[in-house]
Amino acid sequence: MTIQLPQWYHRPVRPDRIDRSRGQTVSVIVPTRNEAPNLLPVLVAARAYADELLVIDGHSTDGTREIAVACGARVILDDGRGKGAAIRRGIAEARGDILVFVDADGSHDPHDIPALVAPIVAGEADHVSGSRMLGGSDELHATLHQFVRLFGSQVITLSINYTQNVRLTDCQNGLRAIRREVAAALGLAENITTIEQEMIIKTLRLGYRLVEVATHEYRRANGESNFRVIDVWHRYLWSLFYYLFVWRPRAK
Numbered sequence: 424m425t426i427q428l429p430q431w432y433h434r435p436v437r438p439d440r441i442d443r444s445r446g447q448t449v450s451v452i453v454p455t456r457n458e459a460p461n462l463l464p465v466l467v468a469a470r471a472y473a474d475e476l477l478v479i480d481g482h483s484t485d486g487t488r489e490i491a492v493a494c495g496a497r498v499i500l501d502d503g504r505g506k507g508a509a510i511r512r513g514i515a516e517a518r519g520d521i522l523v524f525v526d527a528d529g530s531h532d533p534h535d536i537p538a539l540v541a542p543i544v545a546g547e548a549d550h551v552s553g554s555r556m557l558g559g560s561d562e563l564h565a566t567l568h569q570f571v572r573l574f575g576s577q578v579i580t581l582s583i584n585y586t587q588n589v590r591l592t593d594c595q596n597g598l599r600a601i602r603r604e605v606a607a608a609l610g611l612a613e614n615i616t617t618i619e620q621e622m623i624i625k626t627l628r629l630g631y632r633l634v635e636v637a638t639h640e641y642r643r644a645n646g647e648s649n650f651r652v653i654d655v656w657h658r659y660l661w662s663l664f665y666y667l668f669v670w671r672p673r674a675k
């Protein structure tokens with residue numbers, strides 16, 4: 424079996440790019456399910472930026488947990504309900520002041536962590552979302568399936584922009600940083616990848632400060648996408664409608 428390293432792997436590791444002068448600690452949380460060939464470079468790069476490295480494993484059967492432990496991560500099994508439930512578990516378990524979420528498939532570059540945490544460290548944001556529209560992506564536009572995903576994602580972004588009076592460019596990226604206290608205060612409920620838009624909408628509707636930074640999305644290093652629009656599109660529409668129009672923020 425040939426294993427590809429992600430394209431970003433040879434970039435220099437620069438933990439000094441995180442301003443540590445205010446003593447804020449960083450937890451990097453990696454949700455993963457059967458990504459063993461991709462996980463090692465992600466964890467090796469991510470741990471250089473992390474005070475705490477958490478891997479939330481979706482009951483992988485491919486040696487994922489052994490790799491995670493070898494990289495010094497704390498491994499937690501999720502409850503089998505999906506990536507959203509894994510993210511929620513990560514928020515409950517993490518102890519850092521700033522939580523950074525990085526996918527395990529090699530599509531997110533851990534070297535973007537300093538740029539993601541910078542606005543939070545500087546006290547200018549509560550939640551920083553990586554944007555593929557600002558930073559580019561290797562695989563948003565090439566195939567019909569990718570076009571459908573991009574179109575759906577843009578419709579969701581426009582709905583959020585015009586109802587919340589913001590001008591975001593990407594509401595579906597899993598690469599983000601958020602203050603731990605804010606993440607806990609959102610009261611997240613989604614079990615699948617709809618958690619990304621839930622985090623964005625609740626951040627805005629609760630009055631927290633959300634900013635985007637440019638992050639490039641790489642082709643997953645090995646394996647195939649597990650995301651099938653046909654299985655989940657109705658859950659995306661329902662959750663968009665629910666969090667925009669039905670859900671009511673509690674007073675902070």
Ligand SMILES: Nc1nc2c(ncn2[C@@H]2O[C@H](COP(=O)(O)OP(=O)(O)OP(=O)(O)O)[C@@H](O)[C@H]2O)c(=O)[nH]1
Nearest residue numbers: 454455456479480481505506509526527528648649
């Ligand atoms: N713990 C856990 N992680 C998951 C689960 N489902 C997906 N993931 C991880 O979440 C990240 C994003 O997964 P998805 O967006 O579902 O799918 P993908 O296969 O990366 O597809 P693309 O969106 O095309 O990149 C990957 O690192 C997955 O390994 C799950 O049920 N539990």
Ligand SMILES: [Mg+2]
Nearest residue numbers: 526528530643
């Ligand atoms: Mg992916």
